[in-house]
Amino acid sequence: MLLAFFPLLAVLVQLASAFSHPPSRRDSILSPLNDPFYTPPKGWKKASNGDVLRTRKVDLAFLQIDEINYEAAYQILYRTTGAYENDPSTTVTTVIIPHNAKRDKLVNYMIYTDAAGAQCAPSYAMRKGGKIATDLALNYQQLLFSTLLEEGYIMTLPDHQGPTRAFAAGRLEGRMSLDGIRATLNYERIGLSKKSKVASFGYSGGAIASGWAAALQPSYAPEINAVGFAMGGTPANITSTVENLNDGLFSGFGIAGVVGLLYTYPKIMEWSKGKITKAGHQAIEFARNNCLVQTLLEYPFQKLLSDKFVLGGGELLYDPTIRSVIYDMVMGYKKSETPTVPVYMFHGQHDEVIPFNSAIKTGRDWAKHGADVYFEELTDVTMAHLTSELFNLPNVLFFVRDRMEGKSFSKGFTHKRTGNPLEDPGVPLKGLGSLVEAIQNIVGKEVGPGDAYIHSKIKHHAHRQ
Incomplete structure (x- = not known):
């Protein structure tokens, strides 16, 4: 029942109001860096993309407070590709x-982690006994998790950044997401046929994965019966996104993204030698x-495009x-x-993190x-x-509902202003009254109009440093 959101809301509010404190951690499960489950077996490179390499049944918990109401949950280690399509890699989907x-x-739900820490991976953060999720990256996304599960949808949630924690490496994230779908369909215990309808969604960093999965699916995984891709707050252009984040309140996103690319592309790592400053290494x-x-x-208000982190940083984005x-x-x-299937994009006109113009240009x-x-x-x-x-x-x-039911979709480019x-x-008349009230509660108490409360908390922390 959606009314079950209300006990959860009290916890959400408490955790979000304390989000300036680092997350605590339980000792009952290993992090991805130490858990042998994430290490592929011998001969894995000979497998095909989306092949199942290892599985386990897991206990999940929203916010590490209570178990999710579900029948079963599994994690699948599968074969996929890394920075390039001929670069073998592995990752996990839950x-x-x-x-x-x-x-x-x-x-196919692409959680945004928007970070480069191994412990931020959904496969770890969602497990009972994993890190307590004080990150907004997981807390607020769980509202939609719950609703989709209540409606009976099986969900696959890939670690789409992979073992290199490749935040912002769009092509890698798209392929890893598509191979996560393949692995889910391949694992017989899930009980899905290869022809199952698949709808995908991602927001912010998750939209990088969803957008690239949409773009690459016709050529990379044409056998998947994709019925639609949804994405919002889409970072469609790295250059414009970093320029927008530069010297701003949310410049930390830019640092995490640059680090993600650094550890994904060997030629960037090689290029960086001798150019990264002491402050850059610390970041x-x-x-x-x-x-x-x-x-x-x-890292708020950081001059990303300066010599502070990288020598010659002013021209960083235009280096060959x-x-x-x-x-x-x-x-x-x-x-x-x-x-080749319907795409739903949405974006706030006043989005202070991801440029609106780049996203709508991609849609057009x-x-x-x-x-x-x-x-x-x-x-x-x-x-x-x-x-x-x-x-x-x-x-x-x-x-998601409409795509699964095969309803008609507008042709070409449709631009609606809401x-x-x-x-x-x-919205409330369609049985979502409790969800709407939950959203309004969170925004009213902890996010604020225009993300005002979050802005205030980051600024307050910056002034204390």
């Missing part, structure tokens, strides 16, 4: 089966050992080596990488190349990055 499971439908060390909230609190990597990760610029470019894209622009002044995610959760759910999605009188 599959949750609800009690009322629909055995012909699968939701790398911090980002590799912490999650989203801690990185944001530690860097440019060769990030230009290849602009969503929508290659006609050969165009989604995809449509120009033949895709069907419905782009919802959230125009209210309160629709900032986190607020837009929370307030638009019902529309994401409607998109003030506040929760002002749609049809």
Whole structure:
């Protein structure tokens, strides 16, 4: 029942209000760096992409407070690809089966971790006994988890950043997400057929994975019966995103993203030798050992494009080596990488983290190349990055429902402007009244209009340093 959100809300509010404190940790399970489950067996490179290498049944917990109400949960180590398509790699997906499971439908949910710490991986953070999730990266996403599970959808939640913690490495994340779908369909205990309908969603860093999965699916995994891809707050262009984050409140996102690329692409690592400053090495060390909230609190208002972290940093984004990597990760610029199933994109007009113009350009470019894209622009002044995610959760759910039911979808590019999605009188009438109230509670008490309360907390922490 959606009413079950209310006991959870009290915990959410307490954890979010204390999010300036580092997460505590239980000792009952090993982190991905020490857990042998994550180490592939001998001969794994000979396997095909999406092949199951190892499995285990796991206990999950939302917020590490109580067990999720589900029938079974499994983790799958599977074969996939790394920085390049000919680069073998592995990662893990967590599959949750609800009690009322629909055995012909699968939701591929790309959690945003937006960080480079190993302990931030969903496969660890969601396990009972893992780190207590004080990160907003997991807390607020669990509202939609619960709703999707209640509706009977089996969910697969890949560690789409892989073992290198490749935050911002879009092509890698897209392929790892698609191979996570393959692995889920391949694992017979899940009970899904290879023809099961698959809908995907990701927000913010998760939208990197969802967007690239949408773009690459027709060529990389055409056998997947994809019925739709949803994404919001989409970082469609690394250059414009880093420029937007530079010297701003959320510059920590930029540090985590640069670190993710550094450890994913050997030519960037080689290029960086002798160029990274002492402050740069300290930032790398911090980002590799912490999650989203801690990185944001530690590194607000940083001049990313200066000599502080990298010598010659002012021209960092236009260096030929860097440019060769990030230009290849602009969503929508290659006609050969165009989604062939419905795409739903949404973005706050006043998003202070991810540039709106880059996201809508991707939607238009995809449509120009033949895709069907419905782009919802959230125009209210309160629709900032986190607020837009929370307030638009019902529309994401409607998109998933409609795609699974095979309903019609608008052709070409559709651009809709909406003030506040929760002002749609049809939302509570469609059985989501409790979800709407839960969202409003969180925003009103802990996020604030336009993410104002979060801004205040980061600024307060910065002043104390």
